[in-house]
């Protein structure tokens with residue numbers, strides 16, 4: 001997609017989706033149905049998480065293959081390094097490329113359950129920056145495919161968990177760009193200003209690549225708490241209260257919040273929106289429909 005690469009103004013804002021591997025046969029059937037709907041909406045790509053919350057890593061490759069074989073969407077592989085040797089990571093990159101998937105989100109990965117950042121297994125893992133370089137090397141080893149595929153990295157509008165300052169976050173992100181990242185996707189956040197001021201500071205610090213805001217329409221109070229912990233910010237009080245009053249489940253409230261947030265982001269210059277689907281199509285498509293981002297049918 002040329003607009004993502006150049007950062008030039010698109011005519012109609014674009015969008016992409018994130019899904020995760022299903023954890024049961026029934027969930028896999030539902031996911032197959034959801035990705036058909038997501039793909040039919042015409043996203044720039046559908047990204048597949050890797051090992052998040054202890055999920056099976058082989059299942060990520062299976063889902064990438066499913067997207068490749070059964071949908072029109074471009075699959076993008078999240079890849080993490082945590083607990084893996086350089087050789088094992090290199091083999092995984094080649095395995096994903098052999099499956100015909102050339103787009104990556106290069107991540108260090110969360111500490112596995114029961115370990116912390118201080119654990120040598122975690123602190124000794126390759127960083128996202130080193131992974132970005134390894135992916136570039138793997139591409140260079142396949143000259144016919146060197147120009148195929150892009151590498152994304154994570155960005156943290158409210159600060160990386162290990163960060164001591166905004167300037168450290170910006171230096172780290174610019175270093176990822178210098179290592180070959182072609183765009184960034186943000187961690188979740190609740191207010192447009194958090195993203196807009198982060199991107200503005202990043203541009204001042206020399207960041208040229210597009211930064212896609214990551215958004216998730218939450219359906220439940222539990223999801224809202226999870227987003228708050230990832231965002232590193234308290235959940236918006238009104239949304240929290242409304243969800244509780246609805247008995248803890250009200251997808252339309254998350255959709256409403258995301259429509260407002262995405263509208264403000266796009267008006268503020270965001271190139272695109274990246275929607276965490278939670279493996280459901282209804283809410284994210286409702287958001288895109290309301291924002292008039294879906295192509296007319298027929």
Ligand code: FAD
Pocket residue numbers: 048049050051052053078079080105106107108109110111117126127128129154155160162163164168169170172185186187188214
């Ligand atoms: P890196 O940028 O490599 O950072 C790791 C280490 O580098 C830090 O521990 C620290 O030593 C140093 N560092 C980085 N930034 C700073 C800073 N600002 N200041 C000081 N030190 C710093 N996890 C999964 O397991 N699977 C997934 O599929 C997955 N998908 C994700 C998708 C998105 C869009 C995002 C935002 C996160 C995702 N994560 C996923 C979570 C991610 O792996 C964790 O947040 C992880 O702790 C950091 O990964 P990173 O790639 O940002 O690491």
